[in-house]
Amino acid sequence: MNIRLRQSPELPGKADLEARACIVLALADKPARWPRSLPWRASILHHYQLLNKPEVGTLTLPQARGIPLSYTVLAADSPPFVRLERARRLVAAHHARRPGDMALVLAGYSPAEGLMVAEALLSAALASAAPLPNFRKDHRPSRLTRLYLYGHSEPDGFRRSFCEAEGNALARRLAMLPGNQLSPADYLSQLRELAAVHDWQLKFMDEAALARRGAGAFLSVSAGSAHRDAGIAHLQYRPARRRRRRVALVGKGICYDTGGVNLKPARYMYGMHADMQGSAVALGTLLALSRLQVDFPVDCWLALARNDIGPNASVPNDVVTAVDGTTIEVVHTDAEGRMVLADTLALARRTRGLALLLDYATLTGACVQALGSGYSGVFSNRAEWLPALLAAGRNCGERIWPFPMDADYDRNLESDIADVKQCSLRGDADHILAARFLSRFVGDVPWIHLDLSASSCKGGLAHIPTELTGFGVRLSLHVLLDSVLNDI
DSSP states (O other), X not given: OOOEEEEESSOOOHHHHHTSSOEEEEEXXXXXXXXXXXXXXXXXXXXXXXXXXXXXXXXXXXXXXXXEEEEEEOOTTSOHHHHHHHHHHHHHTTGGGOOSEEEEEEESOOHHHHXXXXXXXXXXXXXXXXXXXXXXXXXXXXXXXXXXXXXXXXTTOSHHHHHHHHHHHHHXXXXXXXXXXXXXXXXXXHHHHHHHHHTOEEEEEEHHHHHHHTOHHHHHHHTTOSSOOOEEEEEEEOOSSOOSOEEEEEEEEEEEEOOTTSOOOHHHHTTGGXXXXXXXXXXXXXXXXXXXXXXXXXXXXXXXXXXXXXXXXXXXXXXXXXXXXOEEEOOOTTOOHHHHHHHHHHHHTTSXXXXXXXXXXXXXXXXXXXXXXXXXXXXXXXXXXXXHHHHHHHHHSOOEEEOOOOGGGGGGGOOSSSSEESOOTTOTXXXXXXXXXXXXXXXXXXXXXXXXXTSBOTTOBTTBOSSBOOTTHHHHHHHHHTSGGGGO
C-alpha cells in the first residue's frame, strides 16, 4: 500500500486544512473540551446541535472553498469496536470523491486518548484505500496516497497499523478473487511470488506427496476435482535473531466448495469462492508478522483444494485414513473443511518446539447461526486461555466468543466401523463437533481454533468497509503480540 503519512501533534490551521481534499474530524465527547483554536469550531458545533447530535455528521465548508468534512463526537473510552465502526463511517463519507489525500484531525483528547482514536481513523483509512479486485467496467480505484494526521504523533509512524492493514488487504484480495481466477494452482503461483518477495521458505506437498504420507482425509476432498492441483503449502518465516517459541498458523483453503456429492443448493453455493478465507487470513497474518520482523519463527500451513463433484468424489459411508492413522467415516461431503484441516493440523503439530497452533476456517454454518456475522467463534484445548483471548478480541475490535469443548460431545461422532465420524447428520452444535473432531489431530500441542463466522458481513465490519472482512489478522496480532499469550 503506497500511502504516506505525515503527523503533527498540533492542531492544524485553516490554511493547512484548506490544502487538503477532505477532512475527517474526531472530537472529544464534551464540546467544552474542543480547543478554541479548532478551525471552524462554531460552524461544526452549530451543525452538531442542529442535527440533534448525530453519530456521524457531514458538512461542506463554504468558507473553505467547499471542502467536505465528516465528523464524530466520540468518547475516547468507547469500546474499540465502536471506535473502529465510527471511523469506517467517517472515511466512507468521502469515498465517492476518490480523494488523493485526507486530513485526519483529533481535537480535545489527551495523548493516551488520542493514540486510540488516531489508530482507529488511520486503520479505517488504510482499509478503505486497499487495492482490491473489481471487474466492473466503470470501477474507479482509490486514489488515496497521502494521509495527514493532526493532533497526535507516534514516533514509529504507526508501523504496526500499516503492517496489519497490508495483511488484511492481502486476505481480502485473495478472498474476492472468483473461483476461475484462484484455483489451487493459481494460489500456489501467488504464494511463490510472495515467498520470493518476503524471503519465506516454501514447500508444497502435492497429491502424490500427500498420498505417500497417508493423508487420506485431505485426498478424500480433492478426489472429485477435474484438476490434480490440490496440496498443502508450508511457508516459513525465520527471523535473524529469535526467541525459542515457535508459532504455526493453519488455514482452510477450499478455493471453491460445491458441497461434493451432497451438493449445496444455489443459495448456499453462491459465494463459495470465498471458502478459502481461513487460508487467506493465515497468510495475511504471516505477512503482517513478517513485515513487523517479529523475533519468533512462524510456520504457515495452507490446505489448498476444491470440493467438487465428479466420478471420483467421495461419498457418504466411505472410510478414509488420516496422516496420523486415524480412520474416519465420511458422513456428509459438505463437511470438507474439517477433513483437509485434519491432515494439515496433524502435519503442523509435528513442528519441533511448537508453542502454539492457531487455525482459521470458514468452517460451519452453525457458528454463523449461533453468533451472526459480528463475532467469530473461538475454541481451545487450553481453557485457561479463554479470558485472555476474549480480552484480545474486545481490545482490538475483532470480537470472538468461546464455546464448550467437553468430551461428552464426542458421543455424536462415534462410528461403528471407524475411529470417528466426520460429523453428525443431525447438524445441531456442528461448530462444537467440528472443533472436537479437529482436536483429535493436534494432540497436546497448545491450540486455538477460530471458526470465522465474521468473515463475511454485509456492509462491512468495524473499520473494514467490504463484505469480505479479512477477520482474524488484527486479532492474531493482538493475541500474539499484546496479550498474556505473548509470553508462551
